[in-house]
Amino acid sequence: MTHMQDDHLIFFHIMKTGGTSFYRFLENAYAESDQIPVEMVESYRHIDDFSAQSPRRTRRLEKEYLNLLAEVGKHRLISKLHASFNFVDDFLYFYPDTKTITILRDPLDRALSHIENLRRTPEVNFNNLDSDMRSLIEELRTAPLEKMQNFATDHYCRKIFSNHQARTLAGYAFHDLEDDALLELALKNLERINFVGLTDRMEKFAEVVSYNLGFYNSYSQERLNVMPKENKIDPEERARIRDILAEKNKIDAILFEEAKKRFDRHVQDYHDALFQLRGGQKLRTLVPGEEATLGMESALVGEGWLEREAGLGGGCARWGGPGPSSVLYLAIALQGETCLNFNIVSVINDEIYASMQIFINDSYAPHETSIRDGFLVASVKTRNWQESTSGARIEFRFCGVKSAFEAHGVPDHRRKTIALQSLQMRRIS
Secondary structure (H helix, E strand, O other), X not given: OOOOOOOOEEEEOOXXXXXXXXHHHHHOOOOHHHEOOHHHHHHHHHHHHHHHHOOHHHHOOOHXXXXXXXXXXXXXXXXXXXXXXXXXXXXXXXXXXXXXXXXXXXXXXHHHHHHHHHHOOOHHHHOOOOHHHHHHHHHHHHOOHHHHHHOOOOOHHHHHHOOHHHHHHHOOOOOOOOHHHHHHHHHHHHHXXXXXXXXXXXXXXXXXHXXXXXXXXXXXXXXXXXXXXXXXXXHHHHHHHHHHHHHHOXXXXXXHHHHHHHHHHXXXXXXXXXXXXXXXXXXXXXXXXXXXXXXXXXXXXXXXXEEEEEOOOOOEEEEEOOOOEEEEEEOEEOOEEEEEXXXXXXXXXXXXXXXXXEEEOOEEOOXXXXXXXXXXXXXXXXXXXXXXXXXXXXXXXXXOOEEHHHHHOOOOOOEEOEEEEEEXXXXXX
């Protein structure tokens, strides 16, 4: 794990991939003075136009563009901008230690979301658009969407439904390339991005990014810039145009498959690193009759837990959250028959606790519930007769999360599941 906040971080935001929610999460880790102010976003819009439409040699000799890069470089977190990858390429040339993050989305879902977003363009914004974009929006609002089959691609605003993610990554958002060349360039640039996430796995991606960048994971499941239900394309209309969109997004589909592989590698590397941390302890194996206790006041090796707070009897507890999965990594190898008791201080509500499933080393472990010494105790037994060379991964899964405000009207908006104070282990045989 490295602490990168002293370097620049670019969130490469591709439209309609859920990026608004994610860059707000990133902004929580940086001082306001390190972020691009909202009022400056309009001033930086020329970056997109110039980087997307000018060749590299021209860009890097253009004084106005270089001045814009220098202005942007005053901020350590670079978000809120929509730009082609050419901007990232230029920024990396002048600031080579910069780290980059992006999110990709299923191409059909992204295109459908973009259509919905354009359809609900406010009139005050609509009137300020150029004639081509106004014409496109009118067609999307009034004509059958099957007409997209005949959309010309000779104007940039029509290209946003055709391999948009690949075009943006390749640096050719406004121009056409042969499919093979487009795919090759998009994949090449994807490899240059440090962290690649997926729209439908943003919660896990936030864990990966937080761990690698060395800041607190404040990600919330609340989605920003989400389409209201009444503005969504109805299911029948979606079904009629899916084949049309699939045909227009073949390169994006290949790119998205590669993004999924990158994301899976990020998650695997993250889990491997957590297994190896173990708080400086050597891997321990209990002998029959031996007991061990893990308290949540210690430095936590895991994911999906909130900050520690007061528990019972002077101890400390941690709430699971903000997502429906919480994991502990123990520097103890589970061998023989072992009993594990999870001492729970509180639950956010009975329904969420009733949905709890416990997985040990990815295998489901049924639990029994009892009350002891003021704790709600979830007990499981494991059996492993083979010698183990790795620690234990314990995961708690729930049907959902709630805040104390939602559940009880208490002014605490953190999303939670259970408050765990300690884990007691005893090897039976």
